[in-house]
Protein backbone atom coordinates (compact mmCIF):
# COMPACT_ATOMS: atom_id res chain seq x y z
CA UNK A 1 0.00 0.00 0.00
CA UNK A 2 1.34 3.38 -0.96
CA UNK A 3 0.35 6.42 1.00
CA UNK A 4 1.76 9.86 0.51
CA UNK A 5 2.64 11.37 3.81
CA UNK A 6 -0.24 13.55 4.99
CA UNK A 7 2.09 16.31 6.24
CA UNK A 8 0.55 18.85 3.88
CA UNK A 9 -2.86 17.29 3.49
CA UNK A 10 -6.15 19.12 3.75
CA UNK A 11 -7.66 16.77 5.85
CA UNK A 12 -3.83 26.79 27.35
CA UNK A 13 -1.32 29.19 27.27
CA UNK A 14 -0.53 31.58 30.13
CA UNK A 15 -1.88 35.09 29.71
CA UNK A 16 0.31 38.12 30.23
CA UNK A 17 -0.62 40.50 32.97
CA UNK A 18 -1.80 43.79 31.58
CA UNK A 19 -5.12 45.59 31.82
CA UNK A 20 -7.88 43.90 29.84
CA UNK A 21 -7.07 44.88 26.25
CA UNK A 22 -10.71 44.51 25.21
CA UNK A 23 -11.49 47.59 27.35
CA UNK A 24 -9.44 49.49 24.77
CA UNK A 25 -11.16 48.00 21.73
CA UNK A 26 -12.98 51.21 20.78
CA UNK A 27 -9.88 53.34 21.32
CA UNK A 28 -7.81 51.00 19.16
CA UNK A 29 -10.41 50.90 16.40
CA UNK A 30 -10.70 54.70 16.47
CA UNK A 31 -6.94 55.07 16.26
CA UNK A 32 -6.66 52.66 13.32
CA UNK A 33 -9.55 54.18 11.41
CA UNK A 34 -8.34 57.71 12.22
CA UNK A 35 -4.90 56.85 10.80
CA UNK A 36 -6.42 55.43 7.63
CA UNK A 37 -5.48 51.82 8.38
CA UNK A 38 -7.91 49.35 6.75
CA UNK A 39 -9.52 46.99 9.30
CA UNK A 40 -11.85 44.02 9.25
CA UNK A 41 -15.25 44.75 10.78
CA UNK A 42 -15.80 42.37 13.73
CA UNK A 43 -18.07 39.54 12.63
CA UNK A 44 -17.50 40.16 8.91
CA UNK A 45 -16.58 37.32 6.57
CA UNK A 46 -12.99 38.59 6.37
CA UNK A 47 -12.78 38.84 10.18
CA UNK A 48 -13.82 35.18 10.42
CA UNK A 49 -11.38 34.09 7.73
CA UNK A 50 -8.46 36.10 9.11
CA UNK A 51 -8.98 35.09 12.74
CA UNK A 52 -9.50 31.37 12.04
CA UNK A 53 -6.37 29.55 13.23
CA UNK A 54 -4.68 26.74 11.32
CA UNK A 55 -4.81 24.70 14.54
CA UNK A 56 -8.47 24.70 15.54
CA UNK A 57 -7.49 23.74 19.09
CA UNK A 58 -6.07 27.22 19.56
CA UNK A 59 -8.73 29.81 18.82
CA UNK A 60 -7.86 33.31 19.97
CA UNK A 61 -9.82 36.53 19.67
CA UNK A 62 -7.96 39.65 18.54
CA UNK A 63 -8.90 43.11 19.78
CA UNK A 64 -8.78 44.30 16.18
CA UNK A 65 -7.56 43.06 12.82
CA UNK A 66 -5.65 45.57 10.73
CA UNK A 67 -5.36 44.74 7.05
CA UNK A 68 -2.56 46.90 5.71
CA UNK A 69 -1.90 47.30 2.01
CA UNK A 70 1.12 49.59 2.43
CA UNK A 71 4.12 49.79 4.75
CA UNK A 72 2.74 53.09 6.04
CA UNK A 73 -0.42 51.26 7.19
CA UNK A 74 1.79 48.83 9.12
CA UNK A 75 3.66 51.70 10.78
CA UNK A 76 0.39 53.39 11.79
CA UNK A 77 -1.08 50.13 13.12
CA UNK A 78 2.02 49.48 15.26
CA UNK A 79 1.90 53.09 16.52
CA UNK A 80 -1.74 52.68 17.63
CA UNK A 81 -1.01 49.44 19.48
CA UNK A 82 2.14 50.75 21.17
CA UNK A 83 0.42 53.94 22.30
CA UNK A 84 -2.47 52.03 23.85
CA UNK A 85 -0.28 49.34 25.42
CA UNK A 86 -1.79 46.58 23.28
CA UNK A 87 0.38 43.74 22.00
CA UNK A 88 0.66 43.44 18.21
CA UNK A 89 1.65 40.58 15.92
CA UNK A 90 2.10 40.22 12.21
CA UNK A 91 0.20 37.40 10.58
CA UNK A 92 1.23 36.16 7.16
CA UNK A 93 0.06 32.69 6.14
CA UNK A 94 -1.55 32.05 9.54
CA UNK A 95 -0.01 28.56 9.62
CA UNK A 96 1.62 28.75 13.05
CA UNK A 97 0.90 25.50 14.91
CA UNK A 98 0.40 27.57 18.08
CA UNK A 99 -1.54 30.47 16.51
CA UNK A 100 1.32 32.91 17.09
CA UNK A 101 0.12 35.04 14.17
CA UNK A 102 -2.86 35.82 16.42
CA UNK A 103 -0.52 36.43 19.35
CA UNK A 104 -0.91 32.98 20.92
CA UNK A 105 -3.48 34.38 23.37
CA UNK A 106 -6.59 36.59 23.36
CA UNK A 107 -6.47 40.35 23.14
CA UNK A 108 -3.77 41.26 20.63
CA UNK A 109 -3.85 43.46 17.55
CA UNK A 110 -3.51 41.18 14.54
CA UNK A 111 -1.72 42.81 11.63
CA UNK A 112 -2.97 40.63 8.78
CA UNK A 113 -0.26 40.98 6.12
CA UNK A 114 -1.66 38.70 3.44
CA UNK A 115 -3.01 41.47 1.20
CA UNK A 116 0.63 42.52 0.74
CA UNK A 117 1.86 39.72 -1.48
CA UNK A 118 3.65 41.24 -4.44
CA UNK A 119 6.62 39.27 -5.76
CA UNK A 120 8.99 40.95 -8.23
CA UNK A 121 12.08 39.26 -9.61
CA UNK A 122 14.92 41.40 -10.90
CA UNK A 123 15.99 39.17 -13.73
CA UNK A 124 19.42 40.79 -14.06
CA UNK A 125 20.51 40.38 -10.40
CA UNK A 126 18.41 37.35 -9.39
CA UNK A 127 17.15 39.30 -6.35
CA UNK A 128 13.45 38.92 -5.61
CA UNK A 129 11.48 41.56 -3.73
CA UNK A 130 8.75 39.74 -1.81
CA UNK A 131 6.13 41.50 0.28
CA UNK A 132 5.81 40.28 3.88
CA UNK A 133 2.32 38.79 3.48
CA UNK A 134 3.04 36.34 0.63
CA UNK A 135 2.47 32.61 0.81
CA UNK A 136 5.21 30.16 -0.20
CA UNK A 137 3.33 28.69 -3.16
CA UNK A 138 2.67 32.14 -4.61
CA UNK A 139 6.34 33.06 -4.20
CA UNK A 140 7.52 29.84 -5.88
CA UNK A 141 5.01 30.26 -8.69
CA UNK A 142 5.98 33.89 -9.39
CA UNK A 143 9.73 33.27 -9.26
CA UNK A 144 9.34 30.43 -11.70
CA UNK A 145 7.12 32.39 -14.09
CA UNK A 146 9.25 35.53 -13.94
CA UNK A 147 12.60 33.87 -14.54
CA UNK A 148 12.70 30.14 -13.77
CA UNK A 149 14.25 30.88 -10.40
CA UNK A 150 13.52 29.85 -6.81
CA UNK A 151 14.99 29.39 -3.34
CA UNK A 152 14.69 26.58 -0.82
CA UNK A 153 11.69 26.55 1.49
CA UNK A 154 9.00 24.32 2.96
CA UNK A 155 6.52 22.28 1.02
CA UNK A 156 3.07 23.63 1.81
CA UNK A 157 1.84 26.30 -0.62
CA UNK A 158 -0.36 27.95 2.03
CA UNK A 159 2.41 28.58 4.56
CA UNK A 160 3.42 32.24 4.82
CA UNK A 161 6.89 33.37 3.84
CA UNK A 162 6.74 35.70 6.88
CA UNK A 163 6.58 33.08 9.61
CA UNK A 164 8.48 30.49 7.62
CA UNK A 165 11.54 32.42 6.49
CA UNK A 166 11.89 34.51 9.66
CA UNK A 167 12.31 31.42 11.84
CA UNK A 168 14.22 28.95 9.67
CA UNK A 169 12.38 27.39 6.77
CA UNK A 170 13.51 23.80 6.36
CA UNK A 171 12.24 22.26 3.17
CA UNK A 172 12.71 19.36 0.87
CA UNK A 173 15.59 21.25 -0.82
CA UNK A 174 17.37 22.35 2.34
CA UNK A 175 20.06 19.67 2.54
CA UNK A 176 21.15 20.83 -0.91
CA UNK A 177 20.32 24.53 -0.76
CA UNK A 178 20.02 25.62 2.87
CA UNK A 179 17.21 27.19 4.87
CA UNK A 180 14.78 29.75 3.49
CA UNK A 181 16.42 32.32 5.74
CA UNK A 182 19.80 31.65 4.13
CA UNK A 183 18.44 33.30 0.98
CA UNK A 184 17.37 36.56 2.69
CA UNK A 185 19.77 39.33 1.70
CA UNK A 186 17.75 42.25 3.02
CA UNK A 187 14.47 43.21 4.64
CA UNK A 188 12.37 46.28 5.38
CA UNK A 189 11.16 46.20 8.96
CA UNK A 190 8.64 48.25 10.95
CA UNK A 191 9.98 48.49 14.51
CA UNK A 192 8.03 48.82 17.76
CA UNK A 193 8.47 52.61 17.76
CA UNK A 194 6.84 52.57 14.29
CA UNK A 195 9.94 53.66 12.42
CA UNK A 196 10.76 51.76 9.25
CA UNK A 197 14.29 50.59 8.56
CA UNK A 198 16.15 48.42 6.12
CA UNK A 199 18.55 45.75 7.26
CA UNK A 200 21.16 43.65 5.53
CA UNK A 201 24.71 42.44 6.19
CA UNK A 202 25.88 46.06 5.97
CA UNK A 203 22.86 48.07 7.19
CA UNK A 204 21.56 47.48 10.75
CA UNK A 205 23.47 44.17 10.83
CA UNK A 206 22.31 43.23 14.35
CA UNK A 207 18.68 43.47 13.32
CA UNK A 208 19.47 41.53 10.13
CA UNK A 209 21.07 38.80 12.25
CA UNK A 210 18.10 38.69 14.64
CA UNK A 211 15.29 38.56 12.09
CA UNK A 212 16.86 35.49 10.51
CA UNK A 213 15.63 33.12 13.20
CA UNK A 214 13.56 35.27 15.56
CA UNK A 215 11.91 37.83 13.28
CA UNK A 216 8.49 37.72 14.93
CA UNK A 217 9.94 39.19 18.15
CA UNK A 218 11.79 42.05 16.44
CA UNK A 219 9.33 43.83 14.16
CA UNK A 220 7.05 43.45 11.17
CA UNK A 221 8.79 42.66 7.91
CA UNK A 222 6.94 44.46 5.14
CA UNK A 223 9.31 43.36 2.40
CA UNK A 224 12.00 40.75 1.94
CA UNK A 225 14.80 40.72 -0.56
CA UNK A 226 15.73 37.14 -1.39
CA UNK A 227 18.59 35.90 -3.46
CA UNK A 228 17.48 33.10 -5.80
CA UNK A 229 19.00 30.28 -7.83
CA UNK A 230 18.23 29.11 -11.34
CA UNK A 231 16.01 26.09 -10.72
CA UNK A 232 17.38 22.75 -11.88
CA UNK A 233 15.92 21.39 -15.13
CA UNK A 234 15.36 17.95 -13.63
CA UNK A 235 14.86 16.72 -10.09
CA UNK A 236 13.61 13.36 -8.87
CA UNK A 237 11.09 13.06 -6.07
CA UNK A 238 10.66 9.73 -4.39
CA UNK A 239 8.80 7.65 -1.83
CA UNK A 240 10.43 4.49 -0.50
CA UNK A 241 8.16 2.63 1.95
CA UNK A 242 9.60 0.23 4.50
CA UNK A 243 8.00 -2.59 6.51
CA UNK A 244 9.42 -2.90 9.98
CA UNK A 245 6.89 -5.07 11.81
CA UNK A 246 9.04 -5.71 14.88
CA UNK A 247 11.05 -3.57 17.27
CA UNK A 248 14.19 -5.42 16.26
CA UNK A 249 13.74 -4.58 12.59
CA UNK A 250 12.75 -0.98 13.30
CA UNK A 251 15.91 -0.61 15.37
CA UNK A 252 18.05 -1.85 12.46
CA UNK A 253 16.18 0.49 10.13
CA UNK A 254 16.33 3.67 12.20
CA UNK A 255 19.96 3.06 13.07
CA UNK A 256 20.80 2.70 9.37
CA UNK A 257 18.91 5.87 8.42
CA UNK A 258 20.73 7.81 11.13
CA UNK A 259 24.12 6.47 9.97
CA UNK A 260 23.25 7.33 6.38
CA UNK A 261 22.28 10.89 7.35
CA UNK A 262 25.80 11.60 8.58
CA UNK A 263 27.39 11.36 5.14
CA UNK A 264 24.62 11.32 2.55
CA UNK A 265 25.45 13.44 -0.49
CA UNK A 266 24.41 17.06 -0.64
CA UNK A 267 22.16 16.37 -3.66
CA UNK A 268 19.88 14.15 -1.58
CA UNK A 269 17.11 15.50 0.65
CA UNK A 270 15.26 12.99 2.75
CA UNK A 271 13.10 12.37 5.77
CA UNK A 272 11.92 9.33 7.65
CA UNK A 273 8.17 9.56 7.99
CA UNK A 274 6.80 7.32 10.71
CA UNK A 275 3.01 7.38 10.71
CA UNK A 276 0.33 5.32 12.35
CA UNK A 277 -0.27 3.27 9.19
CA UNK A 278 2.97 3.43 7.21
CA UNK A 279 6.67 4.19 7.32
CA UNK A 280 8.28 5.96 4.37
CA UNK A 281 11.60 7.33 3.37
CA UNK A 282 10.77 10.23 1.11
CA UNK A 283 12.51 13.13 -0.47
CA UNK A 284 13.99 14.93 -3.41
CA UNK A 285 17.16 14.21 -5.35
CA UNK A 286 18.93 16.84 -7.44
CA UNK A 287 19.55 14.58 -10.39
CA UNK A 288 17.93 11.77 -12.34
CA UNK A 289 16.46 8.46 -11.27
CA UNK A 290 19.62 6.47 -11.99
CA UNK A 291 21.58 8.84 -9.76
CA UNK A 292 19.02 8.47 -6.97
CA UNK A 293 19.05 4.67 -7.24
CA UNK A 294 22.83 4.60 -6.95
CA UNK A 295 22.80 6.84 -3.88
CA UNK A 296 19.97 5.01 -2.08
CA UNK A 297 21.03 1.44 -2.85
CA UNK A 298 23.27 0.91 0.21
CA UNK A 299 20.52 2.18 2.54
CA UNK A 300 17.85 0.10 0.81
CA UNK A 301 19.95 -2.99 1.34
CA UNK A 302 19.84 -2.61 5.13
CA UNK A 303 16.35 -1.15 5.50
CA UNK A 304 14.55 -3.14 2.76
CA UNK A 305 13.07 0.12 1.47
CA UNK A 306 11.43 -0.27 -1.94
CA UNK A 307 11.54 2.65 -4.31
CA UNK A 308 7.81 2.83 -5.01
CA UNK A 309 7.84 6.31 -6.53
CA UNK A 310 10.82 7.89 -8.24
CA UNK A 311 9.65 10.48 -10.72
CA UNK A 312 11.91 12.84 -12.59
CA UNK A 313 10.32 16.14 -13.43
CA UNK A 314 10.74 19.88 -13.43
CA UNK A 315 10.73 22.30 -10.50
CA UNK A 316 6.98 22.90 -10.37
CA UNK A 317 6.31 19.15 -10.60
CA UNK A 318 8.09 18.51 -7.31
CA UNK A 319 6.36 21.50 -5.70
CA UNK A 320 3.01 20.05 -6.77
CA UNK A 321 3.96 16.60 -5.50
CA UNK A 322 5.00 17.76 -2.04
CA UNK A 323 2.08 20.19 -1.88
CA UNK A 324 -0.23 17.15 -2.00
CA UNK A 325 -2.39 18.52 -4.76
CA UNK A 326 -3.08 21.88 -3.12
CA UNK A 327 -2.99 24.69 -5.72
CA UNK A 328 0.47 26.23 -5.82
CA UNK A 329 -0.48 29.87 -6.27
CA UNK A 330 -2.19 30.69 -2.97
CA UNK A 331 -3.46 34.07 -1.87
CA UNK A 332 -5.85 35.56 0.66
CA UNK A 333 -8.77 33.17 0.35
CA UNK A 334 -7.29 30.05 1.86
CA UNK A 335 -9.04 28.18 4.66
CA UNK A 336 -6.81 25.31 5.75
CA UNK A 337 -7.26 23.83 9.22
CA UNK A 338 -6.44 20.83 11.37
CA UNK A 339 -7.06 19.92 15.01
CA UNK A 340 -3.89 18.68 16.70
CA UNK A 341 -1.10 18.85 19.21
CA UNK A 342 2.46 19.03 17.95
CA UNK A 343 5.95 19.56 19.25
CA UNK A 344 9.49 19.29 17.91
CA UNK A 345 13.08 18.34 18.61
CA UNK A 346 16.54 18.54 17.17
CA UNK A 347 19.15 16.02 18.27
CA UNK A 348 22.62 14.88 17.41
CA UNK A 349 22.96 11.24 16.37
CA UNK A 350 21.19 9.16 19.04
CA UNK A 351 23.25 6.74 21.08
CA UNK A 352 22.49 3.04 20.81
CA UNK A 353 20.64 3.21 24.12
CA UNK A 354 18.56 6.17 22.95
CA UNK A 355 17.76 4.44 19.66
CA UNK A 356 16.45 1.48 21.62
CA UNK A 357 14.34 3.77 23.81
CA UNK A 358 13.00 5.55 20.75
CA UNK A 359 11.89 2.32 19.09
CA UNK A 360 10.57 0.94 22.33
CA UNK A 361 8.41 4.01 22.98
CA UNK A 362 7.20 3.97 19.38
CA UNK A 363 6.08 0.33 19.55
CA UNK A 364 4.91 0.17 23.16
CA UNK A 365 3.28 3.60 23.59
CA UNK A 366 2.82 5.55 20.36
CA UNK A 367 1.32 2.63 18.43
CA UNK A 368 -1.54 2.38 20.89
CA UNK A 369 -2.51 6.00 20.22
CA UNK A 370 -5.96 5.78 18.60
CA UNK A 371 -5.54 9.10 16.78
CA UNK A 372 -3.85 9.92 13.49
CA UNK A 373 -0.29 10.58 14.63
CA UNK A 374 3.08 10.83 12.95
CA UNK A 375 6.69 11.60 13.72
CA UNK A 376 8.72 12.84 10.82
CA UNK A 377 12.44 13.10 11.08
CA UNK A 378 14.23 15.37 8.62
CA UNK A 379 17.83 14.45 7.86
CA UNK A 380 18.73 18.05 8.67
CA UNK A 381 22.46 18.10 9.18
CA UNK A 382 25.45 15.90 8.49
CA UNK A 383 28.76 16.39 6.70
CA UNK A 384 27.22 17.43 3.41
CA UNK A 385 24.25 19.50 4.57
CA UNK A 386 24.05 23.07 3.28
CA UNK A 387 22.32 23.99 6.56
CA UNK A 388 25.19 22.70 8.71
CA UNK A 389 27.84 24.26 6.48
CA UNK A 390 27.37 27.58 8.28
CA UNK A 391 28.06 28.30 11.94
CA UNK A 392 25.27 28.22 14.53
CA UNK A 393 25.81 31.95 15.18
CA UNK A 394 25.76 33.06 11.54
CA UNK A 395 22.12 34.04 12.13
CA UNK A 396 19.68 33.71 15.03
CA UNK A 397 18.81 30.14 13.87
CA UNK A 398 20.83 28.33 16.52
CA UNK A 399 20.43 24.67 15.57
CA UNK A 400 22.27 24.21 12.28
CA UNK A 401 24.59 21.60 13.57
CA UNK A 402 22.00 19.03 14.65
CA UNK A 403 21.76 15.90 12.54
CA UNK A 404 18.05 15.24 13.02
CA UNK A 405 14.97 17.44 13.22
CA UNK A 406 11.73 15.87 14.47
CA UNK A 407 8.13 16.98 14.15
CA UNK A 408 5.80 15.01 16.43
CA UNK A 409 2.17 15.49 15.46
CA UNK A 410 -1.09 14.06 16.77
CA UNK A 411 -4.40 15.01 15.19
CA UNK A 412 -8.06 14.17 14.98
CA UNK A 413 -10.28 14.39 11.93
CA UNK A 414 -13.44 15.15 13.85
CA UNK A 415 -14.69 15.67 17.38
CA UNK A 416 -12.87 17.25 20.27
CA UNK A 417 -9.19 16.77 20.95
CA UNK A 418 -8.88 15.23 24.43
CA UNK A 419 -7.52 17.44 27.23
CA UNK A 420 -4.64 15.05 27.91
CA UNK A 421 -4.16 13.99 24.27
CA UNK A 422 -0.81 15.74 24.05
CA UNK A 423 0.87 13.39 26.52
CA UNK A 424 1.63 10.65 23.99
CA UNK A 425 3.73 12.91 21.78
CA UNK A 426 5.16 15.12 24.53
CA UNK A 427 6.29 12.00 26.39
CA UNK A 428 7.79 10.69 23.16
CA UNK A 429 9.89 13.85 22.93
CA UNK A 430 10.72 13.71 26.64
CA UNK A 431 11.71 10.08 26.31
CA UNK A 432 14.34 11.16 23.77
CA UNK A 433 15.69 14.15 25.69
CA UNK A 434 15.61 12.63 29.18
CA UNK A 435 19.17 12.50 30.49
CA UNK A 436 20.70 14.25 27.48
CA UNK A 437 22.91 17.25 28.22
CA UNK A 438 21.18 20.51 27.20
CA UNK A 439 23.65 21.17 24.39
CA UNK A 440 22.63 17.89 22.74
CA UNK A 441 19.10 18.94 21.81
CA UNK A 442 16.88 21.89 20.92
CA UNK A 443 13.46 22.78 19.51
CA UNK A 444 12.25 24.55 16.35
CA UNK A 445 10.11 27.66 16.82
CA UNK A 446 8.36 26.95 13.50
CA UNK A 447 7.26 23.65 15.06
CA UNK A 448 6.50 25.07 18.50
CA UNK A 449 5.05 23.17 21.40
CA UNK A 450 1.40 23.91 20.78
CA UNK A 451 0.25 23.41 24.33
CA UNK A 452 2.55 25.86 26.04
CA UNK A 453 4.06 23.09 28.14
CA UNK A 454 7.14 25.21 28.84
CA UNK A 455 7.39 28.52 30.64
CA UNK A 456 8.71 31.32 28.45
CA UNK A 457 12.23 31.19 29.91
CA UNK A 458 12.58 27.52 29.05
CA UNK A 459 10.99 28.01 25.64
CA UNK A 460 13.52 30.69 24.71
CA UNK A 461 16.45 28.46 25.68
CA UNK A 462 15.04 25.53 23.72
CA UNK A 463 14.39 27.53 20.56
CA UNK A 464 17.41 29.83 20.47
CA UNK A 465 20.08 28.04 22.53
CA UNK A 466 23.40 29.85 22.68
CA UNK A 467 22.10 32.70 20.51
CA UNK A 468 19.62 33.77 23.19
CA UNK A 469 21.73 36.36 25.09
CA UNK A 470 22.54 38.28 21.89
CA UNK A 471 18.91 38.06 20.77
CA UNK A 472 17.64 39.38 24.08
CA UNK A 473 20.04 42.32 23.89
CA UNK A 474 18.84 43.17 20.38
CA UNK A 475 15.22 42.75 21.48
CA UNK A 476 15.86 45.20 24.32
CA UNK A 477 17.23 47.74 21.85
CA UNK A 478 14.42 47.46 19.27
CA UNK A 479 11.39 46.47 21.37
CA UNK A 480 12.06 47.26 25.04
CA UNK A 481 8.34 47.17 25.94
CA UNK A 482 7.73 43.87 24.18
CA UNK A 483 5.06 45.25 21.84
CA UNK A 484 5.50 42.14 19.64
CA UNK A 485 4.92 39.80 22.56
CA UNK A 486 3.75 36.19 22.29
CA UNK A 487 3.98 33.45 24.90
CA UNK A 488 7.07 31.70 23.49
CA UNK A 489 8.87 34.70 21.97
CA UNK A 490 12.16 36.43 22.82
CA UNK A 491 11.94 38.67 25.90
CA UNK A 492 13.80 41.98 26.30
CA UNK A 493 15.39 40.77 29.51
CA UNK A 494 18.57 38.92 30.14
CA UNK A 495 18.30 35.29 31.06
CA UNK A 496 20.93 34.82 33.68
CA UNK A 497 20.89 31.05 33.74
CA UNK A 498 23.87 29.41 32.14
CA UNK A 499 23.14 28.05 28.70
Ligand SMILES: Cc1cc2nc3c(=O)[nH]c(=O)nc-3n(C[C@H](O)[C@H](O)[C@H](O)COP(=O)(O)OP(=O)(O)OC[C@H]3O[C@@H](n4cnc5c(N)ncnc54)[C@H](O)[C@@H]3O)c2cc1C
Pocket residue numbers: 007008009054089090091092093094095096097099100101102113132133153154155156158159160161162163164166167168169170171172215216217219220221222446447486
Ligand atom coordinates in the same frame (compact mmCIF):
# COMPACT_ATOMS: atom_id res chain seq x y z
C1 LIG B 1 0.74 22.49 6.60
C2 LIG B 1 2.03 23.02 7.14
C3 LIG B 1 3.23 22.64 6.57
C4 LIG B 1 4.45 23.13 7.02
N1 LIG B 1 5.61 22.74 6.42
C5 LIG B 1 6.80 23.20 6.87
C6 LIG B 1 8.04 22.80 6.28
O1 LIG B 1 8.07 22.02 5.32
N2 LIG B 1 9.18 23.28 6.79
C7 LIG B 1 9.20 24.16 7.84
O2 LIG B 1 10.29 24.59 8.23
N3 LIG B 1 8.05 24.55 8.42
C8 LIG B 1 6.86 24.10 7.96
N4 LIG B 1 5.71 24.48 8.58
C9 LIG B 1 5.78 25.39 9.72
C10 LIG B 1 5.77 26.83 9.23
O3 LIG B 1 7.03 27.16 8.71
C11 LIG B 1 5.45 27.75 10.41
O4 LIG B 1 4.20 27.42 10.94
C12 LIG B 1 5.48 29.22 10.01
O5 LIG B 1 5.76 30.02 11.13
C13 LIG B 1 4.17 29.64 9.39
O6 LIG B 1 4.27 30.93 8.90
P1 LIG B 1 2.94 31.74 8.57
O7 LIG B 1 3.35 33.07 8.11
O8 LIG B 1 2.06 30.92 7.72
O9 LIG B 1 2.27 31.76 10.01
P2 LIG B 1 1.69 32.94 10.92
O10 LIG B 1 0.85 32.24 11.92
O11 LIG B 1 1.07 34.00 10.11
O12 LIG B 1 3.00 33.53 11.60
C14 LIG B 1 3.87 32.74 12.34
C15 LIG B 1 4.80 33.64 13.17
O13 LIG B 1 5.55 34.50 12.31
C16 LIG B 1 5.27 35.87 12.59
N5 LIG B 1 5.20 36.59 11.31
C17 LIG B 1 4.49 36.25 10.22
N6 LIG B 1 4.67 37.15 9.24
C18 LIG B 1 5.54 38.08 9.71
C19 LIG B 1 6.11 39.27 9.17
N7 LIG B 1 5.84 39.68 7.93
N8 LIG B 1 6.94 40.00 9.97
C20 LIG B 1 7.21 39.60 11.23
N9 LIG B 1 6.70 38.49 11.80
C21 LIG B 1 5.87 37.72 11.03
C22 LIG B 1 3.95 35.85 13.34
O14 LIG B 1 3.79 37.00 14.17
C23 LIG B 1 4.05 34.56 14.13
O15 LIG B 1 4.87 34.73 15.27
C24 LIG B 1 4.48 24.01 8.12
C25 LIG B 1 3.27 24.39 8.71
C26 LIG B 1 2.07 23.91 8.23
C27 LIG B 1 0.79 24.32 8.90
Ligand SMILES: *[C@@H]1O[C@H](CO)[C@@H](O)[C@H](O)[C@H]1NC(C)=O
Pocket residue numbers: 123146147148
Ligand atom coordinates in the same frame (compact mmCIF):
# COMPACT_ATOMS: atom_id res chain seq x y z
C1 LIG C 1 14.34 36.17 -17.18
O1 LIG C 1 15.53 35.45 -17.48
C2 LIG C 1 15.31 34.13 -17.97
C3 LIG C 1 16.65 33.44 -18.06
O2 LIG C 1 17.60 34.29 -18.64
C4 LIG C 1 14.54 34.20 -19.28
O3 LIG C 1 14.30 32.90 -19.77
C5 LIG C 1 13.22 34.92 -19.05
O4 LIG C 1 12.53 35.09 -20.27
C6 LIG C 1 13.43 36.28 -18.40
N1 LIG C 1 12.12 36.78 -18.01
C7 LIG C 1 11.77 38.04 -18.15
C8 LIG C 1 10.39 38.40 -17.67
O5 LIG C 1 12.50 38.90 -18.60
Ligand SMILES: *[C@@H]1O[C@H](CO)[C@@H](O)[C@H](O)[C@H]1NC(C)=O
Pocket residue numbers: 188196197198
Ligand atom coordinates in the same frame (compact mmCIF):
# COMPACT_ATOMS: atom_id res chain seq x y z
C1 LIG D 1 14.88 50.15 1.79
O1 LIG D 1 15.49 49.66 0.62
C2 LIG D 1 14.64 49.71 -0.52
C3 LIG D 1 15.33 48.97 -1.64
O2 LIG D 1 16.64 49.38 -1.78
C4 LIG D 1 14.34 51.16 -0.83
O3 LIG D 1 13.49 51.24 -1.95
C5 LIG D 1 13.66 51.80 0.37
O4 LIG D 1 13.44 53.18 0.15
C6 LIG D 1 14.48 51.61 1.63
N1 LIG D 1 13.68 51.99 2.79
C7 LIG D 1 14.19 52.62 3.84
C8 LIG D 1 13.26 52.90 4.95
O5 LIG D 1 15.37 52.93 3.91
Ligand SMILES: *[C@@H]1O[C@H](CO)[C@@H](O)[C@H](O)[C@H]1NC(C)=O
Pocket residue numbers: 243244249250252253302303304
Ligand atom coordinates in the same frame (compact mmCIF):
# COMPACT_ATOMS: atom_id res chain seq x y z
C1 LIG E 1 15.04 -7.20 5.45
O1 LIG E 1 14.61 -8.41 4.88
C2 LIG E 1 15.30 -9.57 5.38
C3 LIG E 1 14.86 -10.77 4.57
O2 LIG E 1 13.49 -10.93 4.63
C4 LIG E 1 15.03 -9.71 6.86
O3 LIG E 1 15.76 -10.81 7.38
C5 LIG E 1 15.47 -8.44 7.57
O4 LIG E 1 15.14 -8.49 8.95
C6 LIG E 1 14.81 -7.21 6.95
N1 LIG E 1 15.36 -5.98 7.57
C7 LIG E 1 14.60 -4.96 7.98
C8 LIG E 1 15.29 -3.78 8.57
O5 LIG E 1 13.39 -4.95 7.85
Ligand SMILES: *[C@@H]1O[C@H](CO)[C@@H](O)[C@H](O)[C@H]1NC(C)=O
Pocket residue numbers: 357360361364365430431434
Ligand atom coordinates in the same frame (compact mmCIF):
# COMPACT_ATOMS: atom_id res chain seq x y z
C1 LIG F 1 10.93 5.64 27.37
O1 LIG F 1 9.98 4.73 26.84
C2 LIG F 1 10.26 3.39 27.13
C3 LIG F 1 9.26 2.53 26.40
O2 LIG F 1 7.95 2.91 26.70
C4 LIG F 1 10.21 3.16 28.64
O3 LIG F 1 10.56 1.84 28.92
C5 LIG F 1 11.20 4.11 29.30
O4 LIG F 1 11.10 4.02 30.69
C6 LIG F 1 10.95 5.54 28.89
N1 LIG F 1 12.02 6.34 29.41
C7 LIG F 1 11.85 7.55 29.93
C8 LIG F 1 13.07 8.22 30.43
O5 LIG F 1 10.75 8.08 29.96
Ligand SMILES: *[C@@H]1O[C@H](CO)[C@@H](O)[C@H](O)[C@H]1NC(C)=O
Pocket residue numbers: 191193195477478479
Ligand atom coordinates in the same frame (compact mmCIF):
# COMPACT_ATOMS: atom_id res chain seq x y z
C1 LIG G 1 13.25 53.72 16.94
O1 LIG G 1 13.95 52.59 17.43
C2 LIG G 1 15.20 52.39 16.83
C3 LIG G 1 15.76 51.09 17.38
O2 LIG G 1 15.88 51.15 18.76
C4 LIG G 1 16.10 53.59 17.10
O3 LIG G 1 17.34 53.40 16.47
C5 LIG G 1 15.45 54.83 16.56
O4 LIG G 1 16.22 55.96 16.91
C6 LIG G 1 14.05 54.99 17.12
N1 LIG G 1 13.40 56.09 16.44
C7 LIG G 1 12.69 57.02 17.07
C8 LIG G 1 12.09 58.07 16.21
O5 LIG G 1 12.55 56.99 18.27
